[in-house]
Amino acid sequence: MPTPRLHSRVKSLARLTALAMLMMSVGPQAAFAAGGANHDAFFWLGEINKASTVINTDEGLLDRSQAPRVAGGIATVLANGDKPGGQRPSTVITFEPLMIQAAGQEVTLIHAGRSSQDMLATVRAAMLRDEVLSLADQLNKTSATIVKLARQHAETIVPNYTNGVAAQPNSYGHYLLGINAGLERDAQRLREAYQRIDRSPMGTTVLNGTGWPLNRTRMASYLGFSALVDNAYDASQISAVDLPVEVGAIVTSIALHTGSFIEDVMTQYAQPRPWILLQEGGGNTYVSSAMPQKRNPGLLNSTREKASTAITLAMGPVIRAHNLPPGMSDAKDAVTNGQMVQSAITTLKGLDRIMTALVIDRPRALDELDSDWTASQELADELMRKYKLPFRVGHHFASNLVDYAKAHDIKPSAFPYAEAKRIYAEAVRDYGGGEFPMSEAEFRAALDPVAIVKRRVTVGGPQPAEMERMLKASEGQLAQQDAWIRARRAAIDGSLGRLDRDFEKLLK
Numbered sequence: 001m002p003t004p005r006l007h008s009r010v011k012s013l014a015r016l017t018a019l020a021m022l023m024m025s026v027g028p029q030a031a032f033a034a035g036g037a038n039h040d041a042f043f044w045l046g047e048i049n050k051a052s053t054v055i056n057t058d059e060g061l062l063d064r065s066q067a068p069r070v071a072g073g074i075a076t077v078l079a080n081g082d083k084p085g086g087q088r089p090s091t092v093i094t095f096e097p098l099m100i101q102a103a104g105q106e107v108t109l110i111h112a113g114r115s116s117q118d119m120l121a122t123v124r125a126a127m128l129r130d131e132v133l134s135l136a137d138q139l140n141k142t143s144a145t146i147v148k149l150a151r152q153h154a155e156t157i158v159p160n161y162t163n164g165v166a167a168q169p170n171s172y173g174h175y176l177l178g179i180n181a182g183l184e185r186d187a188q189r190l191r192e193a194y195q196r197i198d199r200s201p202m203g204t205t206v207l208n209g210t211g212w213p214l215n216r217t218r219m220a221s222y223l224g225f226s227a228l229v230d231n232a233y234d235a236s237q238i239s240a241v242d243l244p245v246e247v248g249a250i251v252t253s254i255a256l257h258t259g260s261f262i263e264d265v266m267t268q269y270a271q272p273r274p275w276i277l278l279q280e281g282g283g284n285t286y287v288s289s290a291m292p293q294k295r296n297p298g299l300l301n302s303t304r305e306k307a308s309t310a311i312t313l314a315m316g317p318v319i320r321a322h323n324l325p326p327g328m329s330d331a332k333d334a335v336t337n338g339q340m341v342q343s344a345i346t347t348l349k350g351l352d353r354i355m356t357a358l359v360i361d362r363p364r365a366l367d368e369l370d371s372d373w374t375a376s377q378e379l380a381d382e383l384m385r386k387y388k389l390p391f392r393v394g395h396h397f398a399s400n401l402v403d404y405a406k407a408h409d410i411k412p413s414a415f416p417y418a419e420a421k422r423i424y425a426e427a428v429r430d431y432g433g434g435e436f437p438m439s440e441a442e443f444r445a446a447l448d449p450v451a452i453v454k455r456r457v458t459v460g461g462p463q464p465a466e467m468e469r470m471l472k473a474s475e476g477q478l479a480q481q482d483a484w485i486r487a488r489r490a491a492i493d494g495s496l497g498r499l500d501r502d503f504e505k506l507l508k
Contacts, residue, residue, distance in 0.1 A: 073103020113212030169449030303350030
């Protein structure tokens with residue numbers, strides 16, 4: 001039976017830790033809402049110890065008379081760890097001595113059926129889960145900026161490029177929605193990966209379970225996991241390694257999408273008259289130290305560097321896990337894997353800044369289109385669509401027309417209609433001959449980049465009706481993603497809050 005002195009000590013600990021528990025229920029939760037900054041390994045080891053105490057007491061694995069002292073010791077360690085400069089150990093073998101110091105050897109009774117293997121696998125899964133939600137949140141914010149910009153530029157007509165060469169006119173909003181489509185797939189991948197990460201390894205012990213009748217389902221519920229890792233060997237030996245690799249692949253995809261867009265803008269800086277640039281100043285650009293005329297795109301350079309760093313870090317889990325037997329710890333490090341995810345978040349923040357800093361010169365973009373014959377395919381299309389001329393014959397005519405125009409430095413808007421008729425007659429001579437069937441108005445319309453974009457009729461094109469449909473779809477996807485993130489965070493917050501309340505009952 002506990003002595004009166006012990007009862008007094010337990011009550012004092014309860015009073016002292018009640019305030020600490022209140023602080024914990026507010027502090028870490030608020031940090032999680034902002035991105036999980038305080039949900040480190042120490043925090044999650046504390047949650048596991050709290051849950052083990054509550055569950056084992058209720059399940060009869062820990063004598064109820066011992067629960068207050070055990071709970072008081074855990075609460076003391078957690079309260080001390082939250083103090084400035086307090087100890088926040090990140091491993092089981094460094095956390096446990098602090099509990100013994102606070103509550104005696106009896107505190108290790110909660111270690112029934114546990115191992116560093118399943119405890120740390122659970123810590124890493126919980127931390128990676130937090131990081132993935134933070135990444136999904138930033139991805140959604142950056143995507144929202146892109147979609148907003150796409151709506152603003154739905155009718156801004158610019159050149160698009162293939163193989164690094166000006167190809168066709170397009171709506172810049174349509175182009176941005178294409179960029180966003182890639183990021184939406186990244187968001188899908190994050191949601192799918194989250195389902196696999198959001199499984200609790202606790203209760204699997206080292207690799208084959210335990211003789212103790214642990215309530216794994218209740219443990220998962222307290223820690224905010226939606227499911228269990230089913231196979232005990234998989235829990236800490238297999239999935240703990242391949243999950244960071246999977247997240248690394250998503251980080252790579254995000255960085256590649258970012259870098260591809262940046263390089264598309266960067267090519268404009270090599271032109272004397274670009275149609276798209278960054279707004280000068282504000283950290284977006286900087287003046288060369290030697291050449292007064294230069295405005296270097298510092299934001300593009302720094303964000304591309306961040307994307308390259310993200311790709312480098314994303315290769316880490318693969319390289320660290322390569323050619324190792326199952327279960328080795330090389331690829332499991334939560335801090336290193338967290339830095340990998342944070343690098344993607346930093347990259348997306350840079351991309352968001354770039355999007356808000358873009359300045360598009362619409363007249364200059366149209367002038368660019370008028371100087372490089374990006375509308376020439378429309379001639380072949382119109383001749384086939386309206387006059388049944390085989391496409392390859394029409395393509396031959398358009399190609400000859402472009403050759404003549406470039407040789408004589410003639411822009412599409414100024415090309416002589418009479419010369420078009422002559423070139424057509426020569427191009428179709430081997431196909432039976434004939435006069436140019438297009439009127440001059442048709443000819444001019446076929447070479448008008450604005451009209452070309454508006455005349456598109458296929459699903460997914462840049463024409464106004466399709467742009468509006470795709471914009472609404474993208475905005476809807478962003479809203480769904482935001483709701484998904486909020487729901488996941490609310491579920492974790494609710495589970496941890498319930499654990500706090502049940503744990504606090506043991507302190508009374």
